[in-house]
Amino acid sequence: xxxxxxxxxxxAHAGREQVVPGELINARVDLVLGNDIxxxxxIREFDKIGAAVVFDLERVALVPDHFTPNKDIKSAEQSxxxxxxxxxxxxxxxxEVGCMGIExxxxxxxxxxxxxxxxIGADSHTCTYGALGAFSTGMGxxxxxxxxxxxxxxxxxxxxxxxxxxxxxxxxxxxxxxxxYIIGQIGVDGALYKAMEFTGSTIENLxxxxxxxxxxxxxxxxxxxxxxxxxxxxxxxxEGRCRRPYKFYQSDPDAAYAKIYRYDTSKIEPQxxxxxxxxxxxxxxxxxxxxxxxSVIGSCTNGRIEDLRAAxxxxxxxxxxxxxxxxxxxxxxxxxxxALAEGLIExxxxxxxxxxxxxxxxxxxxxxxxxxxxxxxxxxTNRNFVGRMGHPGSEVYLSNPAVAAASAILGRIAGPWxxx
Numbered sequence: 001x002x003x004x005x006x007x008x009x010x011x012a013h014a015g016r017e018q019v020v021p022g023e024l025i026n027a028r029v030d031l032v033l034g035n036d037i038x039x040x041x042x043i044r045e046f047d048k049i050g051a052a053v054v055f056d057l058e059r060v061a062l063v064p065d066h067f068t069p070n071k072d073i074k075s076a077e078q079s080x081x082x083x084x085x086x087x088x089x090x091x092x093x094x095x096e097v098g099c100m101g102i103e104x105x106x107x108x109x110x111x112x113x114x115x116x117x118x119x120i121g122a123d124s125h126t127c128t129y130g131a132l133g134a135f136s137t138g139m140g141x142x143x144x145x146x147x148x149x150x151x152x153x154x155x156x157x158x159x160x161x162x163x164x165x166x167x168x169x170x171x172x173x174x175x176x177x178x179x180x181y182i183i184g185q186i187g188v189d190g191a192l193y194k195a196m197e198f199t200g201s202t203i204e205n206l207x208x209x210x211x212x213x214x215x216x217x218x219x220x221x222x223x224x225x226x227x228x229x230x231x232x233x234x235x236x237x238x239e240g241r242c243r244r245p246y247k248f249y250q251s252d253p254d255a256a257y258a259k260i261y262r263y264d265t266s267k268i269e270p271q272x273x274x275x276x277x278x279x280x281x282x283x284x285x286x287x288x289x290x291x292x293x294x295s296v297i298g299s300c301t302n303g304r305i306e307d308l309r310a311a312x313x314x315x316x317x318x319x320x321x322x323x324x325x326x327x328x329x330x331x332x333x334x335x336x337x338x339a340l341a342e343g344l345i346e347x348x349x350x351x352x353x354x355x356x357x358x359x360x361x362x363x364x365x366x367x368x369x370x371x372x373x374x375x376x377x378x379x380x381t382n383r384n385f386v387g388r389m390g391h392p393g394s395e396v397y398l399s400n401p402a403v404a405a406a407s408a409i410l411g412r413i414a415g416p417w418x419x420x
Contacts, residue, residue, distance in 0.1 A: 002252035004160040005229055006195035009135040009249055013118040021159040031112055032147045033121030035103055036064035040081040042122055045145035054089050055151030061093040062086050063103040066360040071367040101332025101358045104128040104300035109332055114238050114246030115230040120153055125300050127218045131211035133230030158224040159258040160195040165202035167265035172416045175210030176400040179217040180271035184281030192222035202265040208237045209306035216301045217382050220278040272413055273398035276386045284403055287413045294377040295408035297401050298329025299363045302380035305335050307401040312344040314405035314416050315351040321411030326353035327369050365389045378407045
């Protein structure tokens with residue numbers, strides 16, 4: 001029976017020759033992830049069920065990244081719960097300040113995720129790892145507790161939707177723009193509990209960083225997972241990096257899809273998602289005059305080296321607007337070091353931006369970038385819900401790093417070509 005890449009990965013992890021959409025399966029997991037918001041809940045549940053040990057010391061990853069460096073006593077206590085648990089159970093993959101990063105940038109970088117893996121995390125953007133040809137999805141903390149103890153999960157096999165992009169990207173257009181465009185077309189529930197499979201010549205030529213951005217935001221269309229069939233771009237990223245053997249899966253040519261969408265990439269411009277949903281996307285050229293107070297470049301969506309290079313290309317030799325607070329968050333310490341070596345950090349600072357240690361803080365309105373009532377922020381993050389980055393009366397606009405950088409210079413939402 002023909003199967004999609006998602007179905008093949010799930011079948012392999014369920015010990016089955018095949019699975020079909022709608023089936024409930026038990027499947028072994030390759031990695032279980034928790035962060036400083038979700039892991040403490042999972043740890044309490046883990047203890048409640050009387051589990052003595054985690055199923056595999058090397059297949060549990062704990063990353064305190066949302067409120068770190070800790071902003072207050074409560075967040076410090078959250079991190080301490082994780083730290084104590086990691087020490088007690090001798091968990092290998094515990095990453096904290098100084099060696100940490102934003103979880104969905106960090107785990108692929110550290111070789112903890114590879115093609116063909118099944119990864120679950122107590123964070124909705126765990127779907128990021130589909131960029132490597134893995135099945136990855138977010139789950140609740142109680143599911144994570146059970147998985148830490150048993151090494152397996154119970155889930156329903158999703159139907160798949162194929163998104164085919166053909167043609168060359170316009171200047172300044174990135175994977176972030178492609179996914180914002182999709183969500184603008186199908187809506188925030190347009191792929192509800194579906195696998196979003198990204199294919200076509202555009203995707204085949206898209207960088208691994210661009211693929212991470214696309215899969216990261218699959219959940220913003222309601223998807224169970226996002227996935228890109230692995231190829232030589234994938235191989236060049238994972239070779240010498242992955243800590244475990246990996247396997248490339250491909251969809252069968254005659255596999256069944258719930259829907260197939262086709263796009264001419266050459267017609268897609270840089271996108272901006274207006275408040276208060278990612279589906280409110282439009283071309284930046286259609287944004288009108290929207291003045292901003294803050295620009296945030298980073299996050300698990302756009303905190304990788306390619307993203308920082310794009311922002312630096314726009315900011316080099318220029319100054320940010322006097323009314324704008326630009327904040328830049330490299331995704332990991334390694335990305336930070338690479339940006340230092342390439343001179344990107346100097347470019348940011350000379351332009352008037354603040355550069356932070358890796359953290360999720362501003363994305364969820366946690367710390368280091370909170371918005372006041374009436375303030376507007378353009379951000380390379382993934383959500384712009386009411387109150388997402390602070391006061392319910394504030395507004396968040398989503399874009400790629402080049403647009404966020406150009407907007408910081410002009411003090412209003414703008415395309416990069418306006419500052420060239």
